[in-house]
Amino acid sequence: MTDIANRHKNNPILSPKDLKASDGNMIIECLLNPGxxxxxxxxxxxxxxxxxxxxxxxxxxxxxxxxxxxxxILDFKLDDSKLNASxxxxxxxxxxxxxxxxxxxxxxxxxxxxxxxxxPAYSSLFGEGEYESYGIEDCRVSKxxxxxxxxxxxxxxNGVGVGLRTTTDWKSFDKKGMIFSPHNKDCAIFEEKFNxxxxxxxxxxxxxxxxxxxxLAESPDGVHWGNHKCxxxxxxxxxxxxxxxxGAAPIxxxxxxxxxxxxxxxxxxxxxxxxxxxxxxxxxVLARSExxxxxxxxxxERTGFxxxxxxxxxxxxxxxxxxMYYGAADEYVGLATFSISEILKTLNV
Amino acid sequence: MTDIANRHKNNPILSPKDLKASDGNMIIECLLNPGxxxxxxxxxxxxxxxxxxxxxxxxxxxxxxxxxxxxxILDFKLDDSKLNASxxxxxxxxxxxxxxxxxxxxxxxxxxxxxxxxxPAYSSLFGEGEYESYGIEDCRVSKxxxxxxxxxxxxxxNGVGVGLRTTTDWKSFDKKGMIFSPHNKDCAIFEEKFNxxxxxxxxxxxxxxxxxxxxLAESPDGVHWGNHKCxxxxxxxxxxxxxxxxGAAPIxxxxxxxxxxxxxxxxxxxxxxxxxxxxxxxxxVLARSExxxxxxxxxxERTGFxxxxxxxxxxxxxxxxxxMYYGAADEYVGLATFSISEILKTLNV
Numbered sequence: 221m222t223d224i225a226n227r228h229k230n231n232p233i234l235s236p237k238d239l240k241a242s243d244g245n246m247i248i249e250c251l252l253n254p255g256x257x258x259x260x261x262x263x264x265x266x267x268x269x270x271x272x273x274x275x276x277x278x279x280x281x282x283x284x285x286x287x288x289x290x291x292x293i294l295d296f297k298l299d300d301s302k303l304n305a306s307x308x309x310x311x312x313x314x315x316x317x318x319x320x321x322x323x324x325x326x327x328x329x330x331x332x333x334x335x336x337x338x339x340p341a342y343s344s345l346f347g348e349g350e351y352e353s354y355g356i357e358d359c360r361v362s363k364x365x366x367x368x369x370x371x372x373x374x375x376x377x378n379g380v381g382v383g384l385r386t387t388t389d390w391k392s393f394d395k396k397g398m399i400f401s402p403h404n405k406d407c408a409i410f411e412e413k414f415n416x417x418x419x420x421x422x423x424x425x426x427x428x429x430x431x432x433x434x435x436l437a438e439s440p441d442g443v444h445w446g447n448h449k450c451x452x453x454x455x456x457x458x459x460x461x462x463x464x465x466x467g468a469a470p471i472x473x474x475x476x477x478x479x480x481x482x483x484x485x486x487x488x489x490x491x492x493x494x495x496x497x498x499x500x501x502x503x504x505v506l507a508r509s510e511x512x513x514x515x516x517x518x519x520x521e522r523t524g525f526x527x528x529x530x531x532x533x534x535x536x537x538x539x540x541x542x543x544m545y546y547g548a549a550d551e552y553v554g555l556a557t558f559s560i561s562e563i564l565k566t567l568n569v
Numbered sequence: 570m571t572d573i574a575n576r577h578k579n580n581p582i583l584s585p586k587d588l589k590a591s592d593g594n595m596i597i598e599c600l601l602n603p604g605x606x607x608x609x610x611x612x613x614x615x616x617x618x619x620x621x622x623x624x625x626x627x628x629x630x631x632x633x634x635x636x637x638x639x640x641x642i643l644d645f646k647l648d649d650s651k652l653n654a655s656x657x658x659x660x661x662x663x664x665x666x667x668x669x670x671x672x673x674x675x676x677x678x679x680x681x682x683x684x685x686x687x688x689p690a691y692s693s694l695f696g697e698g699e700y701e702s703y704g705i706e707d708c709r710v711s712k713x714x715x716x717x718x719x720x721x722x723x724x725x726x727n728g729v730g731v732g733l734r735t736t737t738d739w740k741s742f743d744k745k746g747m748i749f750s751p752h753n754k755d756c757a758i759f760e761e762k763f764n765x766x767x768x769x770x771x772x773x774x775x776x777x778x779x780x781x782x783x784x785l786a787e788s789p790d791g792v793h794w795g796n797h798k799c800x801x802x803x804x805x806x807x808x809x810x811x812x813x814x815x816g817a818a819p820i821x822x823x824x825x826x827x828x829x830x831x832x833x834x835x836x837x838x839x840x841x842x843x844x845x846x847x848x849x850x851x852x853x854v855l856a857r858s859e860x861x862x863x864x865x866x867x868x869x870e871r872t873g874f875x876x877x878x879x880x881x882x883x884x885x886x887x888x889x890x891x892x893m894y895y896g897a898a899d900e901y902v903g904l905a906t907f908s909i910s911e912i913l914k915t916l917n918v
Contacts, residue, residue, distance in 0.1 A: 379779025430728025
């Protein structure tokens with residue numbers, strides 16, 4: 221047994237029934253992949269909420285976000301010859317792809333880290349403009365000095381890229397545009413500058429040579445990125461044989477930067493592993509999990525919107541303890557704790 | 570007839586027989602896609618030379634570049650069960666892809682812009698290190714003040730990305746690493762800084778949503794890039810229905826930045842078109858060719874290593890005249906001139 225996660229007894233701590241849809245035309249399909257942060261003594265989560273539109277007789281309706289972050293519904297007649305609805309997740313109309321669900325980032329707060337609810341003083345985040353018209357997904361929150369850096373997946377017909385918004389008060393946000401061009405996601409910025417640079421992990425995908433690998437990039441300002449280096453590839457026969465990507469921001473330890481990442485097999489089973497990166501040069505990988513540190517075992521992880529999935533992009537660190545929030549079966553939010561020293565022990569460092 | 574190129578009577582001006590292979594183990598397969606620049610009163614081309622290894626009985630040999638830019642040859646036994654050689658361009662051994670040809674950038678010089686030869690005082694450019702082990706391809710040369718910026722395709726098992734090297738003397742080069750992560754190519758940096766920024770066109774490719782589109786990026790220093798915006802997509806039924814990418818650096822005109830780009834159909838016919846971008850905000854497209862301005866018509870363009878291809882990434886501009894160098898049928902280098910005002914006329918501006 222390689223699973224060293226301590227799951228919370230209240231798991232799943234959030235389910236679709238616990239939140240209201242963003243508007244009367246929408247239905248929540250799943251809650252997943254929360255970003256996590258601390259602010260003013262509370263723990264905040266940015267939960268990805270995937271919604272679909274209430275369907276009307278004879279029509280197929282898909283949601284898109286307009287320039288001001290309001291959902292608009294496009295109705296296609298089911299008998300329209302320009303419509304191709306053979307895939308339930310992506311439909312095509314007149315040569316353009318549309319997604320049948322759309323995600324926003326719901327902001328919820330907690331005093332104890334277990335019970336979360338919305339606060340009317342804070343708004344949730346929606347897709348805004350051309351590059352987010354099909355939604356925003358899977359946000360990592362990295363606090364650098366007093367500024368929270370939100371890196372998230374921007375989805376539109378232009379492709380899937382990484383967006384950045386920053387905030388200091390969770391009420392007003394600076395939009396910094398797309399920082400990694402398609403196809404890219406799973407971006408986590410390190411929470412301090414060193415070597416006079418910002419660093420980030422990201423996950424470009426390639427249709428030809430290469431694959432779904434974790435890369436490292438550098439930046440003078442956190443907005444413009446270069447010197448891309450590949451630090452972790454898929455491994456045949458292991459838990460990360462088909463794809464892998466960074467979780468939340470790397471954790472600074474005496475031994476190196478500890479990164480909890482997800483790896484998936486060709487059968488789309490998502491587990492978590494760990495990477496240890498050199499403190500001074502994080503392009504150097506010191507150690508990597510041979511076996512996963514967390515695997516789908518509970519019913520809410522094995523069965524749901526998309527079963528056999530554990531995916532994390534948010535945690536709170538306190539001394540040796542990692543309080544990790546995770547998406548389970550793409551439908552629920554779970555909480556598990558890890559001991560940093562125990563993870564390092566599995567890496568033999 | 571929409572072709573408004575004036576082809577040179579000596580075309581093709583360079584063929585594989587005109588150059589020697591880089592070493593006795595190699596055979597030149599094709600000359601293609603030259604970058605072009607002016608230096609010390611001469612015109613220089615960086616021609617992509619694609620070579621394959623001389624094959625030995627019972628073996629399949631593939632070339633790779635080592636850390637110091639020297640070619641190394643890997644020999645696989647044809648009867649080895651780990652070898653998959655069903656595709657003549659990419660073979661697989663033990664799960665790793667290798668290319669059967671490898672490209673370097675041959676530096677050739679001319680006084681008249683038509684007759685080119687090597688100069689022993691200047692070395693050619695080879696792949697160096699992990700990200701260029703399968704070669705370097707299709708270089709654009711942008712001169713900004715006194716510094717030449719060479720953006721080219723880096724090919725390795727990590728994927729296909731964009732590399733940058735700079736030089737002022739064509740003898741020593743500064744390696745700036747990978748500036749756009751996989752899958753990306755066709756990068757052209759604008760030849761002046763404006764709005765206090767560097768700008769570049771690039772061409773990410775997406776395995777899912779999106780496609781092979783031209784994007785614009787911004788940079789404070791020419792090395793780190795952000796604020797990616799999609800400026801030109803493929804168009805169903807036109808010459809650029811399947812893929813498109815930037816040619817050489819945009820040309821500043823009174824009407825806007827003029828970019829000559831390539832567009833290909835699903836049948837892989839490569840033609841050239843033009844884009845006109847706003848002088849102050851180049852993310853605004855003012856005009857775009859409805860019909861190509863150059864199409865494969867001559868024998869050396871229609872027949873060769875890969876027929877029906879015209880591809881450009883290098884030109885010299887003098888007043889209204891563009892002296893354009895181009896890859897023809899992926900095997901030859903051609904020369905054609907265009908009138909800028911005539912191109913603008915086809916754009917109805």
